Amino acid sequence: MNKLLVICGPTATGKTALGIKLAKEFNGEMVSADSRQVYRGMDIGTGKDLPLNAKYRTLNTEYADYRIGYYEIKGVRLWLYDVVGPDYKFSVADYAKCASVVIRDIWKRGKLPIVAGGTGFYIKVLVEGIGTAGAEPDWKLRRKLQSFKVAELQGILEKTCAERLRGMNESDRKNPRRLMRAIEIARQNQKPCLAGRQGKTKNQKHKLEIKKLLTIGLTSSYETLYGRIDKRVEERVRQAIVEEIEGLLGKGYTWENSALGTTIGYKEWEEHLNSLNTKYQIQNTRSIIQRWKYDEHAYARRQMTWFRKSLRGVQGYWFDITGEGWENKVTNLVAKWHDTKG
RNA sequence: GCACGGGUGGCAGAGUGGCCAAUUGCAGCAGACUGUAAAUCUGCCGGUCGUAAGACCUACGUGGGUUCGAAUCCUACACCGUGCA
Numbered sequence: 235m236n237k238l239l240v241i242c243g244p245t246a247t248g249k250t251a252l253g254i255k256l257a258k259e260f261n262g263e264m265v266s267a268d269s270r271q272v273y274r275g276m277d278i279g280t281g282k283d284l285p286l287n288a289k290y291r292t293l294n295t296e297y298a299d300y301r302i303g304y305y306e307i308k309g310v311r312l313w314l315y316d317v318v319g320p321d322y323k324f325s326v327a328d329y330a331k332c333a334s335v336v337i338r339d340i341w342k343r344g345k346l347p348i349v350a351g352g353t354g355f356y357i358k359v360l361v362e363g364i365g366t367a368g369a370e371p372d373w374k375l376r377r378k379l380q381s382f383k384v385a386e387l388q389g390i391l392e393k394t395c396a397e398r399l400r401g402m403n404e405s406d407r408k409n410p411r412r413l414m415r416a417i418e419i420a421r422q423n424q425k426p427c428l429a430g431r432q433g434k435t436k437n438q439k440h441k442l443e444i445k446k447l448l449t450i451g452l453t454s455s456y457e458t459l460y461g462r463i464d465k466r467v468e469e470r471v472r473q474a475i476v477e478e479i480e481g482l483l484g485k486g487y488t489w490e491n492s493a494l495g496t497t498i499g500y501k502e503w504e505e506h507l508n509s510l511n512t513k514y515q516i517q518n519t520r521s522i523i524q525r526w527k528y529d530e531h532a533y534a535r536r537q538m539t540w541f542r543k544s545l546r547g548v549q550g551y552w553f554d555i556t557g558e559g560w561e562n563k564v565t566n567l568v569a570k571w572h573d574t575k576g
Numbered sequence: 577g578c579a580c581g582g583g584u585g586g587c588a589g590a591g592u593g594g595c596c597a598a599u600u601g602c603a604g605c606a607g608a609c610u611g612u613a614a615a616u617c618u619g620c621c622g623g624u625c626g627u628a629a630g631a632c633c634u635a636c637g638u639g640g641g642u643u644c645g646a647a648u649c650c651u652a653c654a655c656c657g658u659g660c661a
Contacts, residue, residue: 245614270614280614325611355613366610376612405608405618412609412617419611456604498614528603533614539607 235575236341236445239568240357241350242267242541243452244534246462247555250283252452252564253350254310259565260348260572263304263311263340265333267351267360270497272317272324272332274301275482278475279499281466282315290316295335302332313340320482320492325371329356330364334440346572354540363441369419379414387413395420448571450564451545451552453538456531458556463530470499471523479503498533502526 239262241249253264266272270280277284284305292303300318304311313336318324333349333356340347349357379387391399391413398416399407406412453459479500482492489495489504502525545551551567553560 268614269612323612326613327611330611353613355609359610362610364610369611371611403608403618406616407618409609409617411612411615415611493614496612496615501614525602529614531603535605536613536615540609540613543608 236443238444238447239348240449244537245352246466247452249350253348257310257348260346262346262348265336265347265349266314267349267353267356269353271315273320273493274316278470278473278478300332320487326359330359330440333360334442352537369422372418384408391417451541452555454555459534460531464527467527498529
């Protein structure tokens with residue numbers, strides 16, 4: 235019985251902690267669904283929270299690009315941390331490959347995979363598959379389109395696949411990144427050129443055969459969330475995030491060639507660390523930390539709008555982490571789901 | 577005490593007679609999302625009514641005044657900053 239338990243929700247709600255608890259109770263293994271924890275060496279800022287003695291065990295797979303393995307925390311396996319180096323351009327497609335390998339392995343051993351993470355898009359693709367006909371990124375094209383204005387990109391897409399442009403919503407139509415990807419897809423497979431929900435779902439070899447799915451959402455009021463986030467940011471500063479970044483920069487990773495430049499908790503330090511080197515310290519630490527907190531707040535909000543939508547219709551499965559006895563309620567819900575057949 | 581300078585929406589900061597409920601950034605709120613997703617993008621953002629257009633109210637330190645009309649000019653007062661005593 236291919237069961238899959240998903241724990242989602244915004245940052246700082248304790249998804250991993252809950253996952254570990256449930257893994258112990260239901261003979262499960264954790265699979266991270268986090269677009270940043272896949273990077274080796276980016277630990278403090280991405281909140282890996284690994285015990286000092288955590289050992290990593292690797293699984294041999296057909297994929298040479300990834301290091302697929304697990305850490306064992308409190309006797310529970312935690313998969314998909316540290317999959318690639320910070321300079322690898324990791325995407326949902328990479329995630330789908332890795333996660334499907336891991337989840338099938340867990341199923342094979344008769345255990346329950348528990349997917350926990352804040353990257354809603356990764357979870358969605360894992361559960362539903364990707365319908366973009368496997369159009370690979372065309373970096374040369376992207377580089378070329380980089381400097382184009384929105385109106386110009388729209389013009390190009392109009393010529394390449396007018397139908398696609400018409401199918402986009404107001405927001406996406408003004409989003410250069412989406413326009414670029416649409417052009418990229420259109421150039422690679424002329425015929426449908428329609429990505430996503432409009433296109434035919436092909437190339438789904440990574441699509442999992444999930445027989446039973448339960449999704450649990452963790453949340454709280456923004457007031458609570460922001461408070462937890464702020465506290466956690468302060469902790470990370472104390473855990474020497476700056477030293478971690480300096481170490482990575484020292485190894486040759488840069489703000490441009492790695493995930494450093496796009497990851498909250500890292501990117502905020504760019505100007506500061508650069509200016510330190512040249513004796514021009516423009517920003518003080520205080521304001522960087524504040525910036526970092528604000529970025530996390532906005533991130534939590536974005537996550538909420540994603541998860542609100544994806545959990546629409548299963549409202550009962552949202553749990554407020556400040557509520558009385560919510561953990562028992564979760565356990566009961568999972569137990570009921572886990573025990574029933576069919 | 578004298579001389580300058582300053583006060584503007586939750587914050588920062590434009591505006592120096594009508595086009596100002598007031599540029600912009602931040603914060604905040606809502607939304608989008610099918611190979612960059614911790615990314616990227618959209619909308620709202622003084623109050624009330626309205627789907628909207630719009631209407632009305634309250635607002636640019638406080639009180640007066642000039643003017644058809646003031647955040648913008650004059651004046652008095654209280655306050656903050658710097659300089660000289």
